[in-house]
Amino acid sequence: MAGSLHIATVGDIHCGPVSGTKQGGRALELLDGFLAHADRQSPDIIIELGDRITGVDRETDIANMGSVSKAFAAQSIPRAHLVGNHDVMHLTRAENAEILGQPTGHRVVEVKGWRLIIWQADVTIRPGEGLPRIDDDLAWLMAALKEDGKPTVIFSHVPVSGTSMIGNYYFERDQKAAFYPDHGPIRAAAEAARNVVLWVSGHVHWNRVTDIRGIAHVTIQSLTETFTTPPHPAGCFADIRLDDESLRIDTHGRDAYSFSMPRSPMGDGGWLLPKSAEPSETSRTTLAAAE
Numbered sequence: 409m410a411g412s413l414h415i416a417t418v419g420d421i422h423c424g425p426v427s428g429t430k431q432g433g434r435a436l437e438l439l440d441g442f443l444a445h446a447d448r449q450s451p452d453i454i455i456e457l458g459d460r461i462t463g464v465d466r467e468t469d470i471a472n473m474g475s476v477s478k479a480f481a482a483q484s485i486p487r488a489h490l491v492g493n494h495d496v497m498h499l500t501r502a503e504n505a506e507i508l509g510q511p512t513g514h515r516v517v518e519v520k521g522w523r524l525i526i527w528q529a530d531v532t533i534r535p536g537e538g539l540p541r542i543d544d545d546l547a548w549l550m551a552a553l554k555e556d557g558k559p560t561v562i563f564s565h566v567p568v569s570g571t572s573m574i575g576n577y578y579f580e581r582d583q584k585a586a587f588y589p590d591h592g593p594i595r596a597a598a599e600a601a602r603n604v605v606l607w608v609s610g611h612v613h614w615n616r617v618t619d620i621r622g623i624a625h626v627t628i629q630s631l632t633e634t635f636t637t638p639p640h641p642a643g644c645f646a647d648i649r650l651d652d653e654s655l656r657i658d659t660h661g662r663d664a665y666s667f668s669m670p671r672s673p674m675g676d677g678g679w680l681l682p683k684s685a686e687p688s689e690t691s692r693t694t695l696a697a698a699e
């Protein structure tokens with residue numbers, strides 16, 4: 409049986425200059441607020457969802473990544489970091505790891521009987537093409553899910569819900585940069601495992617919950633984003649609490665929300681598959697009667 413687990417999460421810190429709607433100059437002050445909150449709440453682990461910086465150039469990015477790293481290193485709660493698309497614009501994933509003093513590849517962290525999968529799929533966005541297919545990363549995820557049946561939470565920088573981006577400042581008109589082209593097979597792999605309770609991501613800079621076939625897909629708003637709370641940064645971060653019965657998410661900041669749901673029973677076959685576009689028996693009968 410898994411115990412009660414408390415995860416504090418923050419993402420899309422975007423330390424750096426003002427860029428579009430991102431107030432990167434406020435990043436370190438807002439990050440200090442998150443870390444003070446974490447210090448008071450004593451979560452079991454902190455997960456940082458990637459995009460620590462706004463990519464500018466190599467020298468600037470090393471300096472800003474160093475500032476973010478220093479803030480995290482000043483506290484003692486165990487932590488895991490994802491790499492976001494901005495983090496690898498001018499730096500390698502290995503350089504991210506070196507500056508953070510933390511690993512940055514795929515990995516599994518076990519806490520209180522839970523498996524936390526830190527899924528570091530490719531986050532490179534190519535102009536005009538968007539995010540790439542991630543076949544190798546998917547193969548790693550499928551193998552990791554097969555290894556163990558413990559209740560599992562997956563974390564990735566890019567969400568895989570494929571949910572609507574209508575209203576999103578960055579992605580309503582650029583959905584190829586919001587999701588992997590193969591987000592359907594990725595979700596199917598998690599659903600087939602029957603032990604994934606929650607999937608948490610950043611990247612799309614808003615708070616959203618989409619429950620698909622018993623897995624809650626959640627995105628957490630960026631710490632410095634202003635498009636939902638103009639002209640102020642949202643200052644958002646979240647507490648996630650899980651136990652055998654339920655999951656609860658409380659986000660903090662200017663567009664805070666709270667959400668809870670019972671944990672889906674595992675191994676019951678999940679939701680029915682969507683109905684086919686073929687006419688049903690009933691509508692066929694109705695059509696025949698009308699002819």
Ligand SMILES: [Fe+2]
Binds near residue numbers: 611612
């Ligand atoms: Fe971001």
